[in-house]
Amino acid sequence: MPKSREWHLVARPQGWPTADDFALVEAEVPEPGPGQILVRNLHLSVDPYMRGRMNDVKSYAPPYALGEPMQGGAVGRVVASGTDAVPVGAHVLHGLGWREYALVDAAHTVVVDPELAPLSAYLGVLGMTGLTAYAGLLRSAEFAAGETVFVSGAAGAVGSQVGQIARLKGAARVIGSAGSDEKAALLTEEYGFDVAFNYKKAPVAEQLKAAAPDGIDVYFDNVGGDHLEAAIGALRLHGRAALCGAIAQYNDTEPAPGPRNLTSLIGKRITLRGLLVADHQDLQPEFVREVGGWLREGKLRYRETVVTGIERNLDAFLGLLRGDNTGKMIVSLPE
Numbered sequence: 128m129p130k131s132r133e134w135h136l137v138a139r140p141q142g143w144p145t146a147d148d149f150a151l152v153e154a155e156v157p158e159p160g161p162g163q164i165l166v167r168n169l170h171l172s173v174d175p176y177m178r179g180r181m182n183d184v185k186s187y188a189p190p191y192a193l194g195e196p197m198q199g200g201a202v203g204r205v206v207a208s209g210t211d212a213v214p215v216g217a218h219v220l221h222g223l224g225w226r227e228y229a230l231v232d233a234a235h236t237v238v239v240d241p242e243l244a245p246l247s248a249y250l251g252v253l254g255m256t257g258l259t260a261y262a263g264l265l266r267s268a269e270f271a272a273g274e275t276v277f278v279s280g281a282a283g284a285v286g287s288q289v290g291q292i293a294r295l296k297g298a299a300r301v302i303g304s305a306g307s308d309e310k311a312a313l314l315t316e317e318y319g320f321d322v323a324f325n326y327k328k329a330p331v332a333e334q335l336k337a338a339a340p341d342g343i344d345v346y347f348d349n350v351g352g353d354h355l356e357a358a359i360g361a362l363r364l365h366g367r368a369a370l371c372g373a374i375a376q377y378n379d380t381e382p383a384p385g386p387r388n389l390t391s392l393i394g395k396r397i398t399l400r401g402l403l404v405a406d407h408q409d410l411q412p413e414f415v416r417e418v419g420g421w422l423r424e425g426k427l428r429y430r431e432t433v434v435t436g437i438e439r440n441l442d443a444f445l446g447l448l449r450g451d452n453t454g455k456m457i458v459s460l461p462e
Contacts (some may be wrong), residue, residue, distance in 0.1 A: 131156045132437050133196040133226035140181050143448070148181070148439050156194075156228045158207065163372035164219070164233050165207040171224040171437075171458040172200035172250040173444040175372055187403055200255055202239060202246045204462075213238060220249050227437050227460060244422065251284050251455030252422065252429040253415060255404055259371060260288035260347075261414045262407035265296070266367035267400045268345045272297030275339055277358055279303075279326075280349030282310035284429075284455035285371060287318050289347045291427050292418075294319045296443045302338045304331065306356065306450045313453065317428055332357035347371065356386035360398065430454030435461065 138148045159165045173334035177199060180191050191197050201224035205217045212235045213219060221237040223229035234433025239249045251257060263285075264270045276293040280286045281303025290301045303314040303323040307451050322338040331353045335343075344366055346358035358368060358416035392399070432452035434443040440458050449457045 129156060129224055131228035134440055135194055136181055136191045136197055137193060139183055144445060151438060159209040161209045161229060162233055162410040163209045164205045164231055166219060166229045166231055167206045167462060168201045168203035168227055168229055168460055170202050170247040170250055171440060173447050173456050173458060184410050197225040198222055200230060200250050202249050218246060225440055247431060247457050250457060251431060252288060253418060256284040256455060257288055257418055258411060258414050259404040260285045262404060262410050263347060263369040263371055263402045264289050264292055266407060267402045268347060268367045270345050273299050274344035276345045277335060277343045279354040280346045281305055281314050282453055283349060286349050287454060290320050291318050295421060295426060310453060329431060332360055335361050348425040356388060359386055359388050359391060362395060362397050365396050369400055369402045371402045380384045431457050432461050433457045435459050458462050
């Protein structure tokens with residue numbers, strides 16, 4: 128059996144993670160036992176939530192253990208199997224990324240079809256990020272046709288899909304923020320947003336007011352901070368916000384000040400609702416059917432930023448935190 132390389136967390140980051148907090152380690156490749164499969168990972172996901180799992184704090188997901196392989200979404204090919212249910216040669220989606228080979232309980236995998244979509248799509252547009260966008264907009268934010276939607280971090284994997292779903296579901300107006308002029312142009316020219324702005328060029332509240340002078344009905348939050356405060360100010364009566372992430376604050380060493388306008392929630396009867404995709408797995412069949420149809424018809428588009436090689440997994444993650452990606456950040460592992 129070949130050796131496998133895997134990333135370990137060796138120290139808990141203080142503020143921004145650095146290379147000293149991680150180690151790329153060589154490990155033996157085990158044989159699968161009954162009910163297990165050995166997967167040669169082909170594509171790995173890096174996601175903002177992983178930064179939270181590097182802290183030793185109580186959260187919705189347990190922290191990464193020091194000196195152990197990290198975890199994350201991955202898709203790969205089965206190279207050895209201890210069960211007839213998932214044979215050698217099948218392609219599966221599972222949760223043991225950050226490594227070249229993964230020994231997984233077959234019951235904890237999902238077989239995917241590379242003929243229906245590129246394998247990497249099962250980590251993004253047809254995977255966790257896609258379902259996050261779908262469930263967050265339609266269920267958490269209770270979006271209805273004819274409403275005005277604002278999406279922060281809109282050029283990312285989740286945000287770009289939120290805006291397109293809103294458009295396809297009949298939004299009156301879709302507004303997005305991004306971190307560069309190039310990304311803002313992508314939102315309007317490729318993804319069909321009505322308006323997009325570069326949040327680094329002027330205060331968010333000022334640019335949102337210009338984009339939506341009559342206010343917004345729905346806000347999908349991937350950023351937090353000044354974006355959330357601006358959105359609260361712009362939300363109309365009975366407005367709703369789905370709080371998916373706060374990447375602007377993930378590496379802060381001091382607690383961030385809360386939005387200064389929370390009292391406006393009372394008079395405007397605004398709803399802020401936290402969003403975890405794990406709560407919405409029941410939507411998976413509907414999501415795959417509807418989004419898969421849009422993809423086949425060319426109505427929904429997506430981008431991936433691909434980094435090649437297990438040795439660059441950490442670079443990809445740190446780049447994600449900096450906003451270097453457009454769409455889903457993927458690490459591909461050539462066989």
